[in-house]
Amino acid sequence: MSEACTSRELMIYTISRLLKGVRHVAVGQSSPMPAAGAMLLRALNERDGRERVQVSILGSVKHNSFTGGAEELFDCAAQGRLDAFFLGGGQIDGQGNVNLVGTGDYPNNPVRWPGSFGSAYLYFLVPRVILFREEHSLRSLVERVDFVSAPGVTDETVYRRGGPHALLTNAALFSFEREAGRFRLQSTHRGYDWRDIRATTGFAYDNEQCEATTPMPDETTLALIRGRIREELRECYPQFAGNMPGPG
Amino acid sequence: MTDFVTPQKMAEMIPSGCKLGLAPDDYAAAPGLVRMLIDRRIRDLHVVCAPIGGMQVDMLIGAGAVATLETSAVSLGEAGGAPCFSRAVRDGSIRLRDATCPAVFAGLTAAEKGVPFMPIRGIIGSDVLEKRDDWKVTSNPFDDSEKIVVVSAIQPDIALFHAPEADRFGNVRLGRRREVMLLAHASKKAFVTVERISDVSLLEDEKMAAGVLPAIYVSAVAQLKNGGWPTGLYAEYPRDGQEVEKYARAARSPEGFQTYIQGSRSAA
Numbered sequence: 001m002s003e004a005c006t007s008r009e010l011m012i013y014t015i016s017r018l019l020k021g022v023r024h025v026a027v028g029q030s031s032p033m034p035a036a037g038a039m040l041l042r043a044l045n046e047r048d049g050r051e052r053v054q055v056s057i058l059g060s061v062k063h064n065s066f067t068g069g070a071e072e073l074f075d076c077a078a079q080g081r082l083d084a085f086f087l088g089g090g091q092i093d094g095q096g097n098v099n100l101v102g103t104g105d106y107p108n109n110p111v112r113w114p115g116s117f118g119s120a121y122l123y124f125l126v127p128r129v130i131l132f133r134e135e136h137s138l139r140s141l142v143e144r145v146d147f148v149s150a151p152g153v154t155d156e157t158v159y160r161r162g163g164p165h166a167l168l169t170n171a172a173l174f175s176f177e178r179e180a181g182r183f184r185l186q187s188t189h190r191g192y193d194w195r196d197i198r199a200t201t202g203f204a205y206d207n208e209q210c211e212a213t214t215p216m217p218d219e220t221t222l223a224l225i226r227g228r229i230r231e232e233l234r235e236c237y238p239q240f241a242g243n244m245p246g247p248g
Numbered sequence: 249m250t251d252f253v254t255p256q257k258m259a260e261m262i263p264s265g266c267k268l269g270l271a272p273d274d275y276a277a278a279p280g281l282v283r284m285l286i287d288r289r290i291r292d293l294h295v296v297c298a299p300i301g302g303m304q305v306d307m308l309i310g311a312g313a314v315a316t317l318e319t320s321a322v323s324l325g326e327a328g329g330a331p332c333f334s335r336a337v338r339d340g341s342i343r344l345r346d347a348t349c350p351a352v353f354a355g356l357t358a359a360e361k362g363v364p365f366m367p368i369r370g371i372i373g374s375d376v377l378e379k380r381d382d383w384k385v386t387s388n389p390f391d392d393s394e395k396i397v398v399v400s401a402i403q404p405d406i407a408l409f410h411a412p413e414a415d416r417f418g419n420v421r422l423g424r425r426r427e428v429m430l431l432a433h434a435s436k437k438a439f440v441t442v443e444r445i446s447d448v449s450l451l452e453d454e455k456m457a458a459g460v461l462p463a464i465y466v467s468a469v470a471q472l473k474n475g476g477w478p479t480g481l482y483a484e485y486p487r488d489g490q491e492v493e494k495y496a497r498a499a500r501s502p503e504g505f506q507t508y509i510q511g512s513r514s515a516a
Contacts, residue, residue: 066424069424069428115346
């Protein structure tokens with residue numbers, strides 16, 4: 001028996017499940033786990049003879065075929081050529097609003113994060129935006145964000161074909177119901193139950209007493225993560241890859 | 249005409265108070281020349297990050313060189329948050345113009361095309377829009393029922409970046425890094441540090457020519473080997489992760505930042 005599946009490996013596997021069926025997925029800067037999940041989907045599809053997945057990792061030379069510069073990602077999104085993307089967020093609230101700027105009052109935020117990146121745009125245009133936040137806590141999952149980098153829902157006067165699809169943390173998986181503008185608990189990860197999630201989530205959501213457990217990867221999928229995916233990650237995320245379990 | 253100058257001379261040619269366009273880390277950032285700007289105590293810069301900033305921007309802020317910062321993010325990548333940037337935000341010592349990446353590109357595209365603004369999807373309902381007096385919501389002139397954002401043109405006085413190669417005529421090879429091409433097109437002048445200077449025109453090889461910024465846009469070239477250290481140069485050399493980590497740790501305090509700047513020289 002190999003070493004048990006780690007929390008990060010479960011999240012990588014879950015990301016690959018959330019991406020099932022996409023033709024083109026892009027991953028932004030500083031996002032090793034989303035990058036790994038996208039690479040895993042590509043590898044699993046290759047293995048199983050399913051459709052080829054285009055993976056565009058920003059910052060990569062090898063895993064990025066854009067020749068039009070960094071603008072090309074945004075142009076692709078606007079034309080509907082991009083099916084999935086990831087957003088993090090120092091704070092995420094119950095309406096799917098994302099804050100990548102900081103806590104407290106703008107502009108002199110006492111805690112300042114890097115900034116909004118492409119979120120305020122891509123959230124409107126990419127059909128499947130997966131919110132990924134490793135930390136599941138009352139300070140990261142809040143009732144109302146202090147700053148809206150990108151809004152979760154929009155009225156009909158604004159062009160919008162994209163938005164939140166799911167929210168994945170180190171403890172649980174939620175789906176987002178666009179009509180209602182609310183999250184729904186889909187499953188809790190091994191080691192957590194619905195009470196843990198209720199106690200550490202700062203916003204209201206549906207299906208609170210969810211008993212489902214997030215599926216774990218099988219042995220061959222785990223071996224793929226620890227082999228090929230770990231190697232593919234090294235180019236852009238050497239430190240992250242170095243800390244993953246694997247041979248050598 | 250492109251001037252061929254020393255890096256020191258190039259640093260002197262960038263005046264305090266100018267609007268300076270910079271490329272992202274790992275692509276075409278010019279930390280080598282930025283260190284020289286800090287050494288000559290440049291001040292009051294309006295820095296435009298095209299579209300995000302990293303270590304070179306954090307160093308400029310730490311050195312007190314930045315008055316206004318226009319950016320979609322500032323981050324040290326795997327080394328974490330940008331310490332001088334976070335401190336300056338808290339202190340209120342820089343004027344912030346938070347953006348989102350494609351809006352920066354739209355503003356630069358407007359400047360490139362010589363038009364006053366550019367429409368762009370999304371953004372409506374975000375606080376990013378609320379805080380920008382140079383972005384507006386208008387209706388689609390062809391369909392009144394649709395709202396759309398327009399951003400005003402962004403025209404830096406000087407674009408500064410590092411590239412693998414120039415030729416002796418002033419053409420600069422950027423390859424796939426076309427957002428740097430856009431930055432150069434949009435700016436009044438482009439100043440470029442390069443690893444190498446070729447005797448043969450880069451425009452002679454048809455296979456390469458589409459990735460070359462013509463000398464028309466290039467005001468000055470300076471050879472500065474390793475000018476992308478420590479954050480890296482796209483497809484040439486990777487970032488020196490240990491050095492960026494070292495910076496990230498040192499810059500947690502203003503004193504640590506000063507010690508880092510005094511104790512380390514650029515590798516160029």
